[in-house]
Amino acid sequence: MKELLQEIIDKNRKYTKEGNVATYIPELKKANRDDLGLCIIDVNNNIYEVGDCEKKFTIQSVSKPITLALALMDNGKDRVFSKVGMEPSGDPFNSIMKLEITKPSIPYNPMINAGAIVITSMIKGKNNDEKFERMLNFFRKLSGNKNLDINYDVYMSEKRTGDRNRAMAYLLKSEGILQGDVEMVLDLYFKQCSIEVTVKDLAKIGLNLALHGIDITTGERLIDEDISRIIKTFMVTCGMYDASGQFAINVGIPSKSGVGGGIMGTVPNKMGIGVFGPSLDKKGNSIAGVKVMEDLSIKFDLSIF
Amino acid sequence: MKELLQEIIDKNRKYTKEGNVATYIPELKKANRDDLGLCIIDVNNNIYEVGDCEKKFTIQSVSKPITLALALMDNGKDRVFSKVGMEPSGDPFNSIMKLEITKPSIPYNPMINAGAIVITSMIKGKNNDEKFERMLNFFRKLSGNKNLDINYDVYMSEKRTGDRNRAMAYLLKSEGILQGDVEMVLDLYFKQCSIEVTVKDLAKIGLNLALHGIDITTGERLIDEDISRIIKTFMVTCGMYDASGQFAINVGIPSKSGVGGGIMGTVPNKMGIGVFGPSLDKKGNSIAGVKVMEDLSIKFDLSIF
Amino acid sequence: MKELLQEIIDKNRKYTKEGNVATYIPELKKANRDDLGLCIIDVNNNIYEVGDCEKKFTIQSVSKPITLALALMDNGKDRVFSKVGMEPSGDPFNSIMKLEITKPSIPYNPMINAGAIVITSMIKGKNNDEKFERMLNFFRKLSGNKNLDINYDVYMSEKRTGDRNRAMAYLLKSEGILQGDVEMVLDLYFKQCSIEVTVKDLAKIGLNLALHGIDITTGERLIDEDISRIIKTFMVTCGMYDASGQFAINVGIPSKSGVGGGIMGTVPNKMGIGVFGPSLDKKGNSIAGVKVMEDLSIKFDLSIF
Amino acid sequence: MKELLQEIIDKNRKYTKEGNVATYIPELKKANRDDLGLCIIDVNNNIYEVGDCEKKFTIQSVSKPITLALALMDNGKDRVFSKVGMEPSGDPFNSIMKLEITKPSIPYNPMINAGAIVITSMIKGKNNDEKFERMLNFFRKLSGNKNLDINYDVYMSEKRTGDRNRAMAYLLKSEGILQGDVEMVLDLYFKQCSIEVTVKDLAKIGLNLALHGIDITTGERLIDEDISRIIKTFMVTCGMYDASGQFAINVGIPSKSGVGGGIMGTVPNKMGIGVFGPSLDKKGNSIAGVKVMEDLSIKFDLSIF
Incomplete structure (x- = not known):
């Protein structure tokens, strides 16, 4: 073998x-x-x-299905799929266009960035630290690797340069799809991606x-x-x-x-x-x-x- | 049961x-x-x-995967997928937009109308009658039903009113994706749909x-x-x-x-x-x-x- | 000077x-x-x-504003602008996309091809010959040139290769914007362009x-x-x-x-x-x-x- | 009269x-x-x-042509029109779509929000206060009204709720069109709109x-x-x-x-x-x-x- x-x-x-x-x-x-x-x-x-x-x-992005699983267990299917769709989009992962030309402007699915950011925003926790701790623990349990952690340099690099993700998040916010503080949600998302x-x-x-x-x-x-x-x-x-x-x-x-x-x-x-x-x-x-x-x-x- | x-x-x-x-x-x-x-x-x-x-x-449209099978056996995968893609489009079945904003403007997949029309155009036969005969025989063999035939009224109705499919077909023709006479291809396509x-x-x-x-x-x-x-x-x-x-x-x-x-x-x-x-x-x-x-x-x- | x-x-x-x-x-x-x-x-x-x-x-396309003048005198402003808009489109002259994503799907203006084809379809006349005669006479009067006529080779060339215009016309027909027989309207349009x-x-x-x-x-x-x-x-x-x-x-x-x-x-x-x-x-x-x-x-x- | x-x-x-x-x-x-x-x-x-x-x-938005005049005097035509186009867009003022489907993704013109935000970012000044002072003075001189000032409540309201403008600005930033800190540019833009x-x-x-x-x-x-x-x-x-x-x-x-x-x-x-x-x-x-x-x-x- x-x-x-x-x-x-x-x-x-x-x-x-x-x-x-x-x-x-x-x-x-x-x-x-x-x-x-x-x-x-x-x-x-x-x-x-x-x-x-x-x-x-x-x-x-390999984190997207995993976080989706946690968000589904945290919120239930009905709530999650009222904010994010189930359809392939036919567009690149960082496309914004469909958010403008389709109504309601929910992201097509949880695997494109717009959808993944909404999913991340639905992870439960009383603050960002607790949310990330819950997320990281879930990743650790699934992988059986207690040492899993973020790469700080990549995290900071994403945070500094993630303006296209910021654009998407603010658009979703303006459409009422994304709740909460955009920068906080993105911080959690960038950490998730940096594991x-x-x-x-x-x-x-x-x-x-x-x-x-x-x-x-x-x-x-x-x-x-x-x-x-x-x-x-x-x-x-x-x-x-x-x-x-x-x-x-x-x-x-x-x-x-x-x-x-x-x-x-x-x-x-x-x-x-x-x-x-x-x-x-x-x-x-x-x-x-x-x-x-x-x-x-x-x-x-x-x-x- | x-x-x-x-x-x-x-x-x-x-x-x-x-x-x-x-x-x-x-x-x-x-x-x-x-x-x-x-x-x-x-x-x-x-x-x-x-x-x-x-x-x-x-x-x-249930005819689409069946005709695709015949087209693939007639032409081989390489030739078929040089004319039609493999990706979900995220758009309605009769959408034209992606043919304009993506290059090369091949239809996203063989299940949307634009793609299905191209697939139909690839069925072998020395003329439209032979092409349809081959197609109908294929459907008859697969269904084990020798009496399968077209509903003439629906066929004529589609032919009379199929202007959106005509629009797509002429656009594909102008982009060099669709070969042959557009009205002939559409006639075959309308027959296929009317079985x-x-x-x-x-x-x-x-x-x-x-x-x-x-x-x-x-x-x-x-x-x-x-x-x-x-x-x-x-x-x-x-x-x-x-x-x-x-x-x-x-x-x-x-x-x-x-x-x-x-x-x-x-x-x-x-x-x-x-x-x-x-x-x-x-x-x-x-x-x-x-x-x-x-x-x-x-x-x-x-x-x- | x-x-x-x-x-x-x-x-x-x-x-x-x-x-x-x-x-x-x-x-x-x-x-x-x-x-x-x-x-x-x-x-x-x-x-x-x-x-x-x-x-x-x-x-x-220099014919477009001239034919528009004739169509406006033939039909009045209200009727003409119920079928064609008044706004710059921001897209290339042969773009189809906006016909799909804006509703009602009337062409943005009479200077892009889609709009110009609708305008041509509104020229009065009991048949295509009379319509073209009226159009040509209008061009002759305005130019003071009685010998103005079409270039037959260009006309035939456009007719043979005008599939993108055909696509637009059939789409407009399917949306109920364009009346009459598409090939007849296009024939008139190709003649107009070939003067x-x-x-x-x-x-x-x-x-x-x-x-x-x-x-x-x-x-x-x-x-x-x-x-x-x-x-x-x-x-x-x-x-x-x-x-x-x-x-x-x-x-x-x-x-x-x-x-x-x-x-x-x-x-x-x-x-x-x-x-x-x-x-x-x-x-x-x-x-x-x-x-x-x-x-x-x-x-x-x-x-x- | x-x-x-x-x-x-x-x-x-x-x-x-x-x-x-x-x-x-x-x-x-x-x-x-x-x-x-x-x-x-x-x-x-x-x-x-x-x-x-x-x-x-x-x-x-009545401020847009006025700020454009100042930006043109500050930077010259060549520089300004390398960042913003001159064409009507055919889309609503807050549309984002064209920034994605046209390359280079510069805003179509300085009268839509995306373009106006870029124009505002080009006003000279060693910091935001000086930029706004120069802008406000320009508006005062043109109107002959020395008391012209911002409506603070509207300014704060725009700042709180301007997420769609934020989305556009971050997208422009990610495409390299917008320079400088996005929140600073938007702050200046919101002030400009609130005069x-x-x-x-x-x-x-x-x-x-x-x-x-x-x-x-x-x-x-x-x-x-x-x-x-x-x-x-x-x-x-x-x-x-x-x-x-x-x-x-x-x-x-x-x-x-x-x-x-x-x-x-x-x-x-x-x-x-x-x-x-x-x-x-x-x-x-x-x-x-x-x-x-x-x-x-x-x-x-x-x-x-």
Whole structure:
């Protein structure tokens, strides 16, 4: 098994040359474009790690489905989906246009930035510190990694340069969709995006979703079953930015990518997958990471379709 | 089993009052708003029919994934997907806007009208008659119904009033996406939409997809396995117009709807489903039909997620 | 005077090198990119012609304000402006998008193609031949040129390749804005665009507008005074495609351009101007022609602002 | 003369019932919907005031052309128009969409909010206080009213609720169009909009533009002649929000409106006009004020076209 995975990494590493690391958050430019790592944890808790699996990277948009799960448990489906829709948008993740031309102007789904910011604003807590503590604890429990924490430099970098997210948040505020103080919500959102993980952390969270919310080690239910299904559905329809449709056809594994280079995959009843490759394609997905997912899907027949 | 299905029909018939039959094709106004029918065929070829299952209706957009399968077998994936994309559009099925603001201006996917017209134009044949004959034969084989034919009144009605489809087709022509004579392509497309079916026909085609392209009676392969997977993926990401995301979450069965009131569902390795209810919701889906699908999914645990 | 004009032509001819002749109508590619001609007729009927003033070219969009005048006299303001708006659109002349996102979906103004096609459809006549005869006679009277006629090759070329205009017309038809047979309306529109003129013809028509509708030779009123004012206003707000705002600031002369390379200007109570230069800038205006207009405005203080 | 103007006010006051005072800035809701006032100052310095001419109101968007004049004198045309365009946008004044779909994403013109905010950011001064002092002094000089000042309640109300303007400003910042601290720029912009004026103040500033920048009392040049022309051109093409085209046709007087209910008009070489009527139509223009302008234009033949 491990050799097979190593082969997949070796074969696809060349694609890292065809993409570029994210530049719109200055701190992300420091990533090493050649890195490529993979971790798979199966339902027997076998852990396979190959490539640059020890590297830490910020979770970025991979955090969106996880925070969504917490927000759904905090608020219930009705309340959450009165503020954010369920439809793929067909637009880039940072698009603002649809907020203007569709009424009511709620974000299309929780995987685009506008929707994710609204979701973050719904995390319970009596202040921002408590909200972040609850969020971080949830990430720690799911990953089984008590040391999970934010990368302070990336967080500060996002905070300094996140003007497009600010634009979206203020627009949502002016439309009555976003409650509370915009800068506070964004601060929480930037922290969420700056949580530092490894491919093993992502694989472990993916495994939890593959087991419909049950922790493999403790047997504890961490996510409600129906919420775990909702999360996986969003990962299929909107998980890979505006390349989700193509990814569903070519790979067919519920997955979520982030501009830090991470991809989290979940194969129902089979395995969780974590991939890291900071060299991105034009849509913001790990360019070699997508190839790795494609090979995994074909080699092990993992498509849900 | 049949009683269970009858209950589901009885329980949901009231929702037909909350929608309306399609009016944009004048001939469709003649449908009976109260109708609701259901057919399920399982992998043991058990056939269950309840409600208004004997009623004929035009297939409309439910034809899109089927014609796509034929076009893919005629032309190969590379050629087809150079002309039509794979992404959900986030816009109504008859939207033109994205053809203008995205470059290259290929339709987002084969399930919106613009994409479906391009797909229809790719069906092989030395003239329109042969193309339609090949198409109709394909539908007949998949449904196992040799009597399948077009409803001439609906076809003529669409032809007379299909100016928005004409607008799209001429725009695609001017962008070099659509080849051939526009009126000829549209004539074929209007015929395709006017094929008359029953819920049993749809359930049979759905079953073929559930069996990855194999005909249950003859054992013959009618659709390539990888193409059958592509079709099912599109049914999940774009099958229910711009309510596909919500349907994926609430139902999770690869499905395609049409404004004639039909819904075709396919549950991998389990069953094919045909529903008919001409009373539509605002997005163009059978309003009671969607409820029936939701109940089926919950009752028999059919979600793929 | 003539020397001054000759200087202006000589000085600006170099700009023809920086643009290109229109290519989207194949027949227009045959134009000579270097050509530049100018004619001014003042209110004392002095005629000044310099440069390539003997060259014939098709009138294209310069016909829009003229046909609008006829449609307004045929139908009255209320009827015309119930079908076409009065606002600059901010979009390219062949844009379709606003027809989709604004309701009611009437074209923004009569100077973009969508609006101009609706205007053409409102010309009175018992059949297309009579409509075109009335239109052509109107153009002949205004230009004082009885030999004005269409360029048959350009007309056929437009008819063959005008699919984007077809798309717009069918969309307008499907929205109930455009009445009558689309192909008949377009045939009339393509003929209108294919009328062949010289700079003198344009200057003469511009002079009529400068005199508020009165023919300088016969003293006959050819355009109602208030309609002549409406025409000039549209020439300022929408006459130079989506460069109208910049042209109003830099030149300030009510003008209309066409992709055939013509520009018609009208300086109230002073003069009519005709310019020809088929090398176009990116927005579709004669690249050297705009420079000539700018120099005329500054040299003779012609801005209305 | 005064009787004529009084008649126009009396005749049009009924239209105030058909509109509503602005509500999006809470403080503006306090305006009296029935108010209607008019002041005209001609080039002989005759001042005519009728109706509710003593009422004070905040200048709002009427400030945009005035600040543009100062910014042009501070920075020169090249620099200003590298950051803001010259074209009517065809969209509502607070639209964000075009900033996303057009590249480079500079605002279409200085009369929509996005453009006006960029213009405000270009006012010179070593800090915000000095910038506002320079701005206020410019408004005072032009109006000849040394007591001109901001309405503090409206300013604070705008600051509290201006989230849509914030959204635009952060988007412009993220695109590199807007320099400096967003909150500082907005603070200056909100102050600018909150300057309190009477119809006489607006008429006086309109007269300055009618005299091409010369103060009628002192003979001092306050605005460069070519800049005064640019300002008037923008007032025609973009001065009345997305009703500018219609206003140009029906009225033809270079004018600028604001949601406080003010309209400033300028008739070259003839007069300055100030109108106040806080009841607005759907596009944000004073509903009775527009009617007053129309009557003035017809009665005194003031259209520039």
